Amino acid sequence: MKGSKILLVDDEIVFTTNMSRLLVNRGYQVTAVNSGDAAVQELEKDDFDVVVLDLKMPGMDGIATLKEIKKLDLFTQTLILTGHGSIDSALDAVRLGAYDYLTKPCEIDDLVSKIECAWQKKDEHVKEEMQENVQKIIESPHSVFDLYPSKDKKK
Amino acid sequence: MNGHEIHTMTPDITLNPPEKNSYRYLFRRFTLLTVVCSIVPLLLVGWGLNIHYTYFAQTRIVNAFEEQVANHGRFIEQFLREQSTKLRLVADTHSKKDLRQPGSLMNIFETMNREQPYIMDLGVIDQLGNHLAYIGPYDLLDKVYFHEDWFKQVMQKGLYISDMFMGFRQEPHFIIAVLRREGDDQWILRATINTRVFRTLVENMRIGETGEVYLVNTQGVYQTTPRFGGSIMDQADVAVEPFKDPVSVEVFKKNNTSPFSGQVVGRYWLTHPEWMLVVKQARSETFEEMDRARFVNLVFLHLSALSILVAAIFITRYMVGIIRKRDDHAARLNNQLMQASKLASIGELSAGVAHEINNPVAIIMTERQLLLDQFQQTTIEDPAFKDQFLSSMDQIAVQSQRCKRITHNLLRFSRRTRSMIESIDLNRFVAEVVDLMERETKTSGIRLLTDLDPDLPAIQSDSSQLQQVFLNLITNAVDAHEGKPYGSIRISTRYDADARGIFLSIADTGTGIDSKHLDRIFDPFFTTKPVGKGTGLGLSICYSIIRQLKGNITVKSEPGEGTEFIIFLPLTLKEKENGESGQSGPDKTSDPSM
Numbered sequence: 001m002k003g004s005k006i007l008l009v010d011d012e013i014v015f016t017t018n019m020s021r022l023l024v025n026r027g028y029q030v031t032a033v034n035s036g037d038a039a040v041q042e043l044e045k046d047d048f049d050v051v052v053l054d055l056k057m058p059g060m061d062g063i064a065t066l067k068e069i070k071k072l073d074l075f076t077q078t079l080i081l082t083g084h085g086s087i088d089s090a091l092d093a094v095r096l097g098a099y100d101y102l103t104k105p106c107e108i109d110d111l112v113s114k115i116e117c118a119w120q121k122k123d124e125h126v127k128e129e130m131q132e133n134v135q136k137i138i139e140s141p142h143s144v145f146d147l148y149p150s151k152d153k154k155k
Numbered sequence: 156m157n158g159h160e161i162h163t164m165t166p167d168i169t170l171n172p173p174e175k176n177s178y179r180y181l182f183r184r185f186t187l188l189t190v191v192c193s194i195v196p197l198l199l200v201g202w203g204l205n206i207h208y209t210y211f212a213q214t215r216i217v218n219a220f221e222e223q224v225a226n227h228g229r230f231i232e233q234f235l236r237e238q239s240t241k242l243r244l245v246a247d248t249h250s251k252k253d254l255r256q257p258g259s260l261m262n263i264f265e266t267m268n269r270e271q272p273y274i275m276d277l278g279v280i281d282q283l284g285n286h287l288a289y290i291g292p293y294d295l296l297d298k299v300y301f302h303e304d305w306f307k308q309v310m311q312k313g314l315y316i317s318d319m320f321m322g323f324r325q326e327p328h329f330i331i332a333v334l335r336r337e338g339d340d341q342w343i344l345r346a347t348i349n350t351r352v353f354r355t356l357v358e359n360m361r362i363g364e365t366g367e368v369y370l371v372n373t374q375g376v377y378q379t380t381p382r383f384g385g386s387i388m389d390q391a392d393v394a395v396e397p398f399k400d401p402v403s404v405e406v407f408k409k410n411n412t413s414p415f416s417g418q419v420v421g422r423y424w425l426t427h428p429e430w431m432l433v434v435k436q437a438r439s440e441t442f443e444e445m446d447r448a449r450f451v452n453l454v455f456l457h458l459s460a461l462s463i464l465v466a467a468i469f470i471t472r473y474m475v476g477i478i479r480k481r482d483d484h485a486a487r488l489n490n491q492l493m494q495a496s497k498l499a500s501i502g503e504l505s506a507g508v509a510h511e512i513n514n515p516v517a518i519i520m521t522e523r524q525l526l527l528d529q530f531q532q533t534t535i536e537d538p539a540f541k542d543q544f545l546s547s548m549d550q551i552a553v554q555s556q557r558c559k560r561i562t563h564n565l566l567r568f569s570r571r572t573r574s575m576i577e578s579i580d581l582n583r584f585v586a587e588v589v590d591l592m593e594r595e596t597k598t599s600g601i602r603l604l605t606d607l608d609p610d611l612p613a614i615q616s617d618s619s620q621l622q623q624v625f626l627n628l629i630t631n632a633v634d635a636h637e638g639k640p641y642g643s644i645r646i647s648t649r650y651d652a653d654a655r656g657i658f659l660s661i662a663d664t665g666t667g668i669d670s671k672h673l674d675r676i677f678d679p680f681f682t683t684k685p686v687g688k689g690t691g692l693g694l695s696i697c698y699s700i701i702r703q704l705k706g707n708i709t710v711k712s713e714p715g716e717g718t719e720f721i722i723f724l725p726l727t728l729k730e731k732e733n734g735e736s737g738q739s740g741p742d743k744t745s746d747p748s749m
Binding site: 014015018019022025103105106107108 | 517520
């Protein structure tokens with residue numbers, strides 16, 4: 001969906017720069033970072049709909065970053081974008097809770113369609129959660145403060 | 156198969172099975188060892204026993220022979236003593252007067268000869284040597300013996316047994332004489348022993364076909380006629396030496412210069428008279444039974460040794476055969492191991508290279524996309540530039556995809572990709588592949604023919620991997636027709652119920668593979684294509700995939716005639732692999748662990 005917030009994580013600066021521009025051209029709000037640490041910091045600061053994550057990075061690699069993201073317990077969906085060499089790690093990442101994966105090099109259209117799917121998934125999650133919460137509030141109005149300790153985080 | 160031009164000469168350290176000669180050496184060593192360990196002890200024991208037996212048997216036979224000789228000697232002595240005793244009895248119980256009476260001597264003669272005609276004649280002689288009375292076949296009454304040797308001896312000794320002599324009758328004979336003293340008067344009773352009867356008596360001994368018995372006196376003169384050569388009273392050609400023991404047996408070996416060569420000789424000294432009894436027999440006859448037993452023993456011994464030798468040779472040959480088979484097997488395994496480790500190490504390398512290439516290619520793709528985005532937002536008047544730009548962009552996309560395919564191949568080769576195992580109808584699969592390739596082959600003038608087994612069961616395998624194998628092999632087959640105006644590629648399938656699998660063959664009519672290259676075609680980076688045409692990975696990938704799918708790939712080629720690749724695929728994979736194919740999302744996975 002146009003206007004979705006994307007966090008692009010890849011150690012190749014040229015790649016993130018180009019990809020940001022392509023995604024911006026397609027109506028997304030893109031933040032590009034070049035390391036796992038930076039990605040986690042960004043996620044702590046701001047809300048994103050989809051994270052596009054490279055697996056092979058110096059320092060904190062994609063899998064470690066994914067684990068950190070999971071710890072933050074967000075609605076944000078993660079897409080793995082990897083060199084072909086690490087499909088097995090990509091599958092591991094999916095097992096750890098990433099939404100899907102794509103192999104480099106990929107067509108921008110493929111990436112966009114995956115982002116859309118991920119966004120939908122996130123949207124569904126948010127809606128489900130909200131419905132559940134509304135149900136809970138109806139049943140017990142006092143629980144409203146427990147359910148929303150912060151704005152966009154799951155309980 | 157396209158792209159790279161790396162020609163890596165991986166050192167071909169194949170463990171060849173040991174040389175043929177070394178097996179021959181092993182065979183010789185084993186045989187020798189067996190022979191030394193079994194035949195030599197057998198022969199030693201056999202020969203030892205044989206020598207011991209020979210010694211034992213020979214001693215016994217010689218002892219028996221000696222006993223026989225001694226007994227016979229004593230028998231002859233006994234006979235002579237008996238005759239002497241009889242004469243002595245007659246002389247002592249009769250007076251000269253009695254014996255001179257007509258008929259008296261005749262009576263005595265007949266009485267003495269009642270059992271056997273031992274005595275030839277009997278005579279009474281006075282002290283002057285005159286014949287007083289005589290009974291016998293010769294006319295000897297008027298003979299005077301005063302000067303005869305025997306007469307002197309008997310006058311001196313009282314009893315005398317003479318050697319053989321001719322005497323007045325001019326025939327070989329010997330006498331026994333006793334002296335009788337009657338007051339002042341002395342007279343002699345003399346008897347001549349029947350030579351024929353005496354000889355029979357002497358020779359009355361079991362001595363076989365080759366034996367002879369005779370007597371010689373101290374001068375070496377025959378006292379009886381020997382059986383072979385010589386006659387009574389002749390000089391025997393043996394030296395007569397007095398010996399200490401009364402009886403002796405000597406065994407003479409053959410080729411001896413002695414007249415007794417090859418004979419067993421027993422000797423016995425008679426005390427009175429001093430005659431030597433000689434008993435001779437051919438050695439071969441004496442020891443006949445012993446020799447036969449020895450011969451049979453040795454024949455059995457050597458037959459046993461021979462049978463052990465034959466058995467040793469057969470067992471050794473069998474064992475060396477087994478060793479050779481094991482060696483071959485080990486060498487094959489080693490070759491496979493080498494191949495596998497080569498593939499593995501190159502796989503590692505490939506995975507890294509592929510990853511490194513994918514990143515720049517991804518950037519190129521994004522750059523292209525950026526340009527395209529920019530291009531769409533820009534108004535460009537020049538249609539020629541527009542066309543060129545778009546076609547260049549397409550070409551960049553095509554070449555990037557090609558790069559992706561190459562890295563994809565490399566990664567497949569490195570087995571990093573996971574396979575998805577599904578049920579495949581190979582016939583339909585082949586038809587699809589043929590469809591895919593037909594356009595390309597037609598332009599090269601090559602016909603694709605299929606010969607498919609209609610009763611082919613479905614197999615459990617990975618279709619995308621198999622597709623890659625077939626495409627590789629068909630591309631190779633097409634390339635093999637380079638320089639030929641036309642040709643054909645025949646793809647056939649056949650179900651083998653015994654092997655529980657399917658044989659798939661791809662045979663082309665191309666240029667074939669040089670036999671010196673046949674061993675290496677599955678090696679990674681081995682290619683005969685010109686630089687820049689082939690990576691040398693195609694067949695290596697095929698090999699790796701087919702092995703991964705528990706199958707087997709073999710090649711037959713005739714240079715100039717064509718090449719046939721035969722792939723065996725099992726109906727099911729024994730060890731189920733976790734199935735997952737490259738591009739599928741998590742919702743499509745068939746991996747049970749996920």
